[in-house]
Amino acid sequence: MSQQQGPDPHRWLVSYADYMTLLCAFFIMMYALQLIDEEEGAAIRSQIEAVFSNNIPPPQVTPPQLSTPLEEGNGLKPLLADIRQLTQLIEETDDMIVEGERDWISVSLNADVLFGPGETRIRDQALPLMEEIAGHLRSWPYPINVQGHSDDTPARGISNWEISALRAASVVQNLALYGVAPQRMAAMGMSHYHPVDDGDSPEAKSRNRRVVIFMTQGDNETPWSRPN
Template sequence: MKTSSESRAAHEMLVNAFDRDHDDEGGEHSGRWLLSYADLITTMMVLFLALYAMQLAKHREQAIRTQSLAAAPASVARAPAARPRAAESALLASLDPLRERGEITIVPAAHGLEIGINAKLLFNAGDATLLPDSFGVLSRVARVLAQVPDGNILVEGHTDSTPISNARYASNWELSSARAGAVVRYLVERGVEPHRLAAIGRADNFPLVAGTDPASRALNRRVTIVVQY
């Protein structure tokens, strides 16, 4: 049998062995978190460097673009304004006889000109069929518009504030749209490119003058041709 001293010695050897294993294991685990932390710091550093490089590239591109615009010749900057003035002069010269006779009006519009034609010259009351007397004016306008190389042409029908409701037109919306469409068809037949044209019904929402007397209503019944450059 083992003596008590031998038993105590064996017990101490087991305890020491367990402690060594535990210390080794604990030391191994304590080193792992340092590796993970170092990886995280490295990843964040790479991310911040990449963001900084992208920001520098963006600022450089904006600086180059600003310098290019500043260095553009003055003639290039003035070109867009010169072209509309030339086209406007041509229109005014070609249509001036019609304006002098009071058959049309010409006023400046946003990015172009607005040609106004009184509806009395174009249509009978409550109708959207072009009158033969309007063909001379519309043909002259169509020839001028066909010579303008590009730009949108918006044909807008306007009525007075008197409500309308008959078998053909339920309201002034339908009447004004039909009148604009009739003028558009005529312009296309006279050589104006269809893709440049648009027919718009305005009803009585944009009166030329205020008032409900016969003279005011007559002025508000009109078709306008907005030529955009």
């Protein structure tokens, strides 16, 4: 007569042995944590807590350190060199005059290159030039002041104040469309009261019709001004 086989009454010993092994490993690990310094122990404990919890802490990201030419002591001279290369895009270099020192840069563009007679919308032929200028300006964190200037010839249906201001605003809008931060820019209309040529010839009037992009090294709290 064969013996009836039932559940092994000693199977619980297998699970018990596994639990005791895990418990032993846990206490050995906790003891090892006491043998290392506090900083390394805190890092290991945080990793263990992440394993046994559903809330995984986000990785610590070190914020990038902003390094600007102002901090390096180079001013705006690297940007000045880049912008001066833009004069190659205009056949008559007198139509684009680039000036600058350590703390400021000005780009004076003949308005006849950017606008048609009496118009305030930038002509399509000048858009590649605006895109090139914006490409150099958008990565620099400095304020930009765009000044519109007219000649002293009375305009029909619009004052010289308005035409100079609208042309400056048009340049600002196009620079913003090509990626320059709009909060860094301001548009100003100067009318015909700041001529670069006091003559009365058509050439003198053409030189006075201009848009000046002026950038100073500073922050956005700095008043819009230009060194003498």
